[in-house]
Amino acid sequence: MPANDDVVLSIRDLSKQFGRGCEYCSDENYELQKNMCPHCHTVYAVRNTSFDLYKGEILGIVGESGSGKSTLMKMLYFDQDATSGNYNLPEDLTVKGNVFNVSSQKKRQIRNEQLGMVYQNPILGLKMDFSSVTNIAEKLIASGNRNVGEMTDRADHFLEKVNIALNRKYEAPKNFSGGMQQRVQIAKALSNYPPILLLDEVTTGLDLSVQADVLELIKEIQRDMGVSMIVVSHDLAIIRMLCDRTMVMLDGEVIEHGITDQILEDPQHKYTQQLVYSIL
Numbered sequence: 001m002p003a004n005d006d007v008v009l010s011i012r013d014l015s016k017q018f019g020r021g022c023e024y025c026s027d028e029n030y031e032l033q034k035n036m037c038p039h040c041h042t043v044y045a046v047r048n049t050s051f052d053l054y055k056g057e058i059l060g061i062v063g064e065s066g067s068g069k070s071t072l073m074k075m076l077y078f079d080q081d082a083t084s085g086n087y088n089l090p091e092d093l094t095v096k097g098n099v100f101n102v103s104s105q106k107k108r109q110i111r112n113e114q115l116g117m118v119y120q121n122p123i124l125g126l127k128m129d130f131s132s133v134t135n136i137a138e139k140l141i142a143s144g145n146r147n148v149g150e151m152t153d154r155a156d157h158f159l160e161k162v163n164i165a166l167n168r169k170y171e172a173p174k175n176f177s178g179g180m181q182q183r184v185q186i187a188k189a190l191s192n193y194p195p196i197l198l199l200d201e202v203t204t205g206l207d208l209s210v211q212a213d214v215l216e217l218i219k220e221i222q223r224d225m226g227v228s229m230i231v232v233s234h235d236l237a238i239i240r241m242l243c244d245r246t247m248v249m250l251d252g253e254v255i256e257h258g259i260t261d262q263i264l265e266d267p268q269h270k271y272t273q274q275l276v277y278s279i280l
């Protein structure tokens, strides 16, 4: 385990509920139906989740559909408000204490300067009608860059890094294949060198060979740039390929976490055991 001063993101007791709750489900001993209160139908999408992300590591979050992975990522990227919890960025000296409590302007700044996000659906991360260069420039402008020459150079650099031919840089992503769109999203997310990159099911729906290219690219970025990453997937095989440490989620809760190899060799929870046996 790395030293505590290598923590780049620290989450404590993070929760998200959809609905108001009722007198029954407010009692922590009350049995939910999966993640939902059978009485008032409030969904407890993420429950009391705590974890640290260390410098340069890839942390995997694996779990079945509905287990709360995307909701967790949306809260980390401020796409969605948390119901409760603590979010700290120890490396960011401009923000002290719980990031969830800062102004929306400050959250935008953190999002633009500290975080990169790659969504499963490229429509959420890219303006499909704008060129790839413009998409990247948009992120750079949002983080305060105004130098056109520098922005173009930066866009070229990252488009080359993700293997997009520069003679296609003025084309709109809507003309690109799914794999190319994901690569443009990755280039955009990396373009202002964020220390933290969030990747939500980025290879789901891609052909196997394209999937392998994108996974290889993610590994290469970690090696070359030392970016810390959180990778969400329902597929343990992808987590095994990429992640140093892994958290397993079920019904909104983290049921197991540890070094990925350890989880694969000696899964403790029944659900994790099923997941592991399914890829053997």
Ligand SMILES: Nc1ncnc2c1ncn2[C@@H]1O[C@H](COP(=O)(O)OP(=O)(O)OP(=O)(O)O)[C@@H](O)[C@H]1O
Residues within 6 Å of the ligand: 018, 035, 043, 044, 045, 063, 064, 065, 066, 067, 068, 069, 070, 071, 072, 234
């Ligand atoms: N806006 C919303 N309103 C109500 N319930 C929601 C909302 N968004 C998510 N949920 C519920 O929260 C739970 C967790 O959903 P989430 O999308 O985070 O799961 P997931 O693990 O990412 O699954 P998938 O991979 O299928 O997206 C689910 O029960 C879902 O129905």
